[in-house]
Amino acid sequence: MNKPIDARLLQTAEAFADYLKNAAARIDVAAEAKAHGDGARVGISRPHESAQLHVAGEATYIDDIPELAGTLHCALGLSPVANGRLTGMNLDAIRAIPGVVAVLSASDIPGTNDCGSIIHDDPILCQGDIRHLGQPVFAVIAETRDIARRAAAKAKSVLTIDAEPPVLTPRQAHEKGQYVLPPMHLERTTNEGGAKAAIAKAPHRLKGSFDVGGQEQFYLEGQISYAIPKEAGAMHVYCSTQHPSEMQHMVAHALHLHANEVHVECRRMGGGFGGKESQSGLFACVAAIAANHVKRPVKLRLDRDDDFMITGRRHCFWYEYEVGYDDEGHILGAEITMVSRAGHSADLSGPVMTRAMCHFDNAYWLPDVSMHGYSGKTNTQSNTAFRGFGGPQGAIAIENIMDTVARKLGRDPLDVRRTNFYGKTERNVTPYEQVVSDNIIDKLVTQLEDSSDYRARRAAVEAFNATSPVLKRGIALAPLKFGISFNVKHFNQAGALVHVYTDGSILVNHGGTEMGQGLNTKVAQVVAHELGVSFESVRATATDTTKVANTSATAASTGADLNGKAAQDAARQIRERLAACAAARHGGEASAVRFANDKVEVNGRTIDFATLVGEAYIDRVQLWSDGFYATPGLSWDREKMKGNPFYYFAYGAAVSEVVIDTLTGEWKLLRADILHDAGRSLNPAVDIGQVEGAFIQGMGWLTTEELVWHPQSGKLTTHAPSTYKIPTANDCPPVFNVQLFEGDNFQDSIHRSKAVGEPPLLLPFSVFYAIRDAVSAVANHKNDPPLRAPATSEAILDAITAVQSAA
Template structure:
């Protein structure tokens, strides 16, 4: 089918009738991928019938837990008055760090993250005690009194990454990505360059704001076992960390996750603390224990997207082509390492975005602060790295009096010697030129820019802006051994198929895509295939569903298993009916062997009666990826996904408010497995990223370290009203150059970069309030306050 299909303006997510007709034709021809069956749980979601962990009927005797939190951001915990907490109504037990039989740690990489405070208090909101009661409200009431039951010696907290950077206090050693053509070439380029810019930029973090909060339900099993239902993107890691906390072997712990109500990275590593706490209480009390966080506690305990501070120095030619760049990236890691090392590595490796940078020195610092430990978030550092180069491109253009798009195009990766990234990977699949050319024409960018300039000349208060920004996003875990997946496929005697894989479903449609892949491999309809809950007792040692690799890895593993079964069935069919196995065809729930046509279910029963194995495991490991974490060199990405977006905004210079008037997006999903789901992912990522860059502001009290934006009442996320009337999204028809699953490309994280165009369009509108070459000092998020600050600065510079 033609995947280059536009969505009708004003109807985000609407599938045109022509698309539905194309789907119907493809389905009748036997296609099961490249078509758009609905999300396998969509009917349950809209009916409110999709069961999440808190909807599962509780076992008899279930207790409920809540966490008592530190009221200070730094200090020493001297004592906890357990007796006072135990005297509260309904309280059954109070556990502290000393009650853990195993290791008091839930750090995913560096073992520096206690489950319960071990004496040192690191941030306001850190769990210091686990209170278990007969009812959830009773547990929460007791936990709320924890501040009156603690003896603390407080200390002065460090709350910003620049303050920590000045002290040289980091959770990990600094990382340096340096590429020079010859020794000293960077400095020589800076000295000889006709133009040079220095600057700073500030970028805030972002709360994941998953609809289903953190929750774990631990149920003791026989013979020192534990079953844990956990809302997590990484069941295997939960299994291992629970076993360590209890002093057990991994085989004693079973972790299960049918679905999450959103994750976005916030449930990759940080679900561990809650899984361990629930398992500890269940083990010690030999009763089922559920721990479901209140939203405020979720904000106060868990980390989020790393905020970054940047210092940069760039040298460039008259055309705007960059000759050399040096940059310091200072991330707010929070109180522990968590996944900050990998986040920073990905930021360093994405700073180039779609541009060739000849002489480069990028320095990454993960600053330790007395705040929540920041973690994975959709894009995993990639957006934080790539945004800086887009800000730099915009500043260069304004310094030269050029259209920012022309400066961007002058710096694009090429196909000659200008196609090697700073970390040494050759860009072999570059289509950014074609995508930008197509979008430039379809969006009428040049015509609209001229119209905007005319509008701004005659409008004193309202100013419009427009920007076109590209995307190049690497796909793979940047830790090579994580690029693997397993799956189990069972074919039952009636021809129905059950699939279990190591990925987790958080609403992104992974199970739908895997079911499509298996249905395609076995030539059956979607109704014949069912995906079950992710379960560590079925597929072991899985990687997190993260880094946009869910369908790439688990789809390949499931296909591997399905094709193994198909080969067995084909061999059996050829043996029984004659001919060769290679000529047996599976399609439309039928099997064709020469002139004989059988229902798929009939052949399956015959094979079963002939004792042919009808189940198989499957495995996939991503080829080609390799990485040296010491030198920051290698091929960390199997391939790149590309895209581009044009955004047009209007800014009210009196109030600082802005509106997104129109967005045009062309995005590369390879040969899409499910175009409707991929369109939805693109739209969702774009709006989520726009929220991060324009309105989602995190604020800590400057003395106490209290997160002030800790609830929906104080933390603003985008709503349907923030979507533009015209949101035009197209998929770029570009089969993956690498043999991924059906030549598709990942689509979870790359579209986060598309919303850079919104922030840059706001900069463009603010610049119109000044004279020629106005360069707005706009920070992100571009809240009304930030916009007004930038407007004032531009107007002051013009007078």
Template sequence: MNKPLDPKVLQRAQVFSHYLKNTELRVDRMAEAQAERAGARVGVSRPHESAHLHVAGEAAYIDDLPELAGTLHCALGLSPVASGQLTGMSLNPVRAMPGVVAVITPEDIPGVNDCGSIIHDDPILCDGEIRYLGQPVFAVLARTRDAARRAAALAKDVLQIEAKTPVISPRQAHELGQYVLRPMHLARSTTEGGAQGAIARAPHRLKGSFSVGGQEQFYLEGQISYAIPKEDGGMHVYCSTQHPSEMQLLISHALHVPANHVHVECRRMGGGFGGKESQSGLFACVAAVAARRLRRPVKLRVDRDDDFMITGRRHCFWYDYEVGYDDQGKVLGAEISMISRAGHSADLSGPVMTRALCHFDNAYWLPDVSMHGYSGRTNTQSNTAFRGFGGPQGAIAIENILDSVARHLGKDPLDVRRINFYGKTENNVTPYGQTVDDNIIHELTAQLESESDYRSRRAEADAFNTSSPVLKRGIALTPLKFGISFNVKHFNQAGALVHVYADGSILVNHGGTEMGQGLNTKVAQVVAHELGVNFERVRCTATDTEKVANTSATAASTGADLNGKAAQDAARQIRERLATLAARLHGGRAEDVRFANDAVQVNGQELPFCSLITQAYLERVQLWSDGFYATPGLSWDRETMHGRPFFYYAYGAAVSEVLVDTLTGEWKLLRADILHDAGKSLNPAVDIGQIEGAFIQGMGWLTTEELVWHPTSGKLTTHAPSTYKIPTANDCPPVLHCQLYQGQNVHDSIHRSKAVGEPPLLLPFSVFFAIRDAVSAVGQHRVDPPLMAPATSESILRAITAVQAG
């Protein structure tokens, strides 16, 4: 008998239901209902496929899996210094701790002691050189998690280290010429002398520096792996990861076994945001090595503080720039150096810097430009992927420049932004050589400007500021253009399996991972649409390296694009076989057979879908298929940094209005208006949820989420929720208008939709520049505020002081 739901669970379900209803009010439900009656299963709003499990607390994550008998728990002994040489370890006190079964050191790794994603420069356990404070040096295996953690905490007492002076800041690394990979340079010249020539000839010049901080992914489910030894040297690893295939290869190298001995599985993650693309590798490898050595299941679930201390995050960037522009604010030439804090190893810093350089242009035509990227090697955690993957760090630099240009000219920043937009048929080639052939930024921005009442609200803000000496209002409208595809060509591929069972139910497995973003929901919708069945017939299973091999990471906003196309390919093959059978058995032509609303129309008859499946099974028709997709038309030369790295662009814009207290530096977001391009959305409700979530997350990056390392010890001092502040419900504006731009992808994406994971993280640029606008109002907009991101209250007060002094 079913037990009654706990009242708290019911309350959560009601809150979720209320949110869904509010979300659906922002989409055209009448049009969606009509499309659904006509047989459409894509382009309609559906709840997340696991939503009912989430609100009831029944969605199983790795730590929820029943532990097998004999399971041991693992914890990591961390370096207490940021730089130095490990000269010895006295591990007997660790082994003597209650409950401890074994201690693992680098010598216990049978294969390669490396978990580097691209460059093999990242040891699983310290190989002698101490690289950062928090680096794993040994692993403790104990009967309970608490016992393992208590023993691992002795690291500071049992490690002998010759400490050295650490390099902490990216500028310090740059001054030392200390990089994790060679510097990158990307330039485009249309006039004599290139960027510097154009700047020298320009009527106006601007030179300055700017910086943005990093950002912790702060996934709700921390890093976790559960390794189970199997027969004949096999290893089954449940891992919270965005890249099961990479984990499979890293584990196989560490164990010194072929990849076919390693089985990696992930049903869902409690968030990833890029933090589980490559950095889950260390934890997966340690768990697998320990399980192999002890021949017992091993679970490694990292404490939140240790997660902060071990793993990397979004790269912070420092910029030095110089631009030349005309009287209207049109940029004639620009040169910029971008310096990132890469951390102690390369990880994904190369692709992140590449994407940053390729997004410096954002939505703007830059005729003469010269860009330089430096990935500084520092004695800090190795920074990695984070939603946007360098794109936000690149695009915010040009936005900051144009904001300053507008202030120097006494113009509305929107007018300066608009005059620099890419053209439709000319001035539409990026610095890296790709033609912007799908430009909708003019129409989208004009629609948002009108619907948000931007001009009248700016006038109201100016009037308010004139009569308000302490509180200042600011407003900003910022656009975005974001390239979609991995900027490494071979990652742009995906596979899928679709099984139709004899009872008409359908099972789908694909290479993407579900981290709450609704990927499985969208893929199931694609398959349901292709086979003309109700959504409820389709079930997606865990991502599994034994089902779809050689998968790419679920990252770069490509999850639905790649895996949706692969699943569509598999389902289409099955549908074509069924159509051929239906025509053979019932007459007519196969191409005239129609699948919709759980029925099959053939030669004037209508059969239930299940009936045709039964006939197909009896006629020995193959009812499963594999599918594959590779994004067409991509090219990239990493030496010249030219080519077509992106299949298409996503666009968007946002207007934000803030109120700043000039005495305390406190601020509040009063209203936000968002218009975002998701193409022909596969699921408008899910996409709106993604856009709103990205907006708040990006706002946190630019305003409250400050990372602080001690300047001499190298310790990350903001390593817990008590010192690191992500946005809460109270930070959401009381007025938030979010809608999808009506249109479709001109390129052949899955059902002409567009990716919606990463691009909207650029929308909250409008919040940062609205704060900057309010600070500027302190000096009647005559002084350019030296506001850096994150715009914490302290940073705002420093900028206000500078404006008042200037």
């Protein structure tokens, strides 16, 4: 899968589609299947089930659904100020615009004016208090999208607002004691006096602060909902969402309906990354409210600027910390305060902060630790889920500490990190009291250290820097340990439906959503494997609240774990019924019937799977089944912040080498070596793609993707691709070695695989600390660089200046 693609094959969409069509031959599915056992359908690299549709432009997204006759379009009128009080609206001026059908405000909402996912503190449309610049105040419904947008753009001229100065940064909110949730505290004490005493007694102490910016999800498909009124007041909503069940509940509450009167459907998303977990709710609600009001279908599709101005993103964090350590670099005590920019409402800031605090330890044993988490309330968009969900923000803080401790001691940062690794049978309990019983971090890091030639390259970097006054190189190895499961126990459940038709074809529906990550591909592989049929015999359908009810969000990297197990359960029930039917018709024991390669072996005979299905139908055997799965062994005390919140841990490590220009602050990633733990991978090709994508996305967060709000007006000035810079293909390193670590999940996950969506986003810590290493080389590593994230060229120059000044 790591062989280069012939560029000639990519010159046209049709050529690329042909390339993907023949992907199975390139991947050599037959060889992989043989290696995994005759008839295996999991553990095999397969192309994404919609890959050909994607590149041929045939994959249906919400905006591709043919519009029904009479469809109207909606746009949102946004607040032009960040903080204040709405005292008047002249909406009649908007209603008078030709082509405008209706203009709705908060008073037109039939039910509850709220789209808060946990705490009900997030209005659909402004109802008095202005909370951030870009907050939706009214909705315009018009004959065309262009008319609706032009009318909504007149918001500034029709709104009367008493403005006040905004609170924009987490430090400002913390100084004011202004939070969206009560503070959180997590402590572990092994000695009398706890963390403070351990720090005071330590041979060395370190005190500092650190800033990490937020990150825009930048999904390719923006937020969109298409609402269609149905008979008896019901509503059908096509929504680009990671959480159809939550959209169903929000729309039901907004329209004052029961859940069974709201139908939410999503075939696929053009990316989500957490931004469509809870925040798709506002747009689903507005579209449904508008459709209910005018009794016609209504589509609400945001453009990129409005998407940036309305929706939240990854929380930025500000940290203050103090640690004590010994001559070897062992962390003896640590105290840290984490303050996030939550935005104007709670949204998912509570669970994000919980996960951040549960990942501060990353791969390290911290004997005495005290953590304090604050979700700062600011006059900015309400921040939300983003790939990693607080885990990266928690783990990067301890990595910054490890890097600084190493520099203070004059040691290789890898040696200090290894000194603090969790142990196998001792030093293996997290601060929240979960035992790290599946620890492979030292073995994995050692393998990567050898395969990447880390030690020799470290020496080569030092030799280069000794003779290069302008260009400086840096190298770093960063490990990760990431907990897999939702922080909230009851979210860890899933359902699925599997139908076998009389021609032997199979349909599977589950509660997870496909956003490009290959979930439907993996679930189809699981069903094909369980029933012993070809992958091509199985088709996955749109996520639909009328098929599988009460689903959890496709988030927290649990999509394949939960939905794969549920689909396996459903398929297994059908297989057992078919086996009993085969034994009854052809003799032998049902337990001896074997399904593989579209054939069924029974009592010495081999028949086609489709033939047995036809016989089962004649015998009135149920050929469909529901399946269910709930993750075992989870517990969490929210007040004490103790328990077993994770079913297992995923591990990984990356080595990155960079070069920086000390005169301009420009930098380039020269090489990246990654070894990631996916357990017994369900689909190595898909998993490697997820690792590569997460690495580049995380690199963008830590280097180029800078969010800037105007300090007086509170306007997000980086609200478009012209000012907000995500990585491009040119930012991928010329040498990019990605491998999956060989080993099964010790827990009974789906085919002993491990989740791979979120954990690898921590791998590009190695890029940030390689840049930090290069900056440190400017003064021969004598001074610790005060490098902030993202490490933009400006940030790199600031750090270089500080290092040179200190020298």
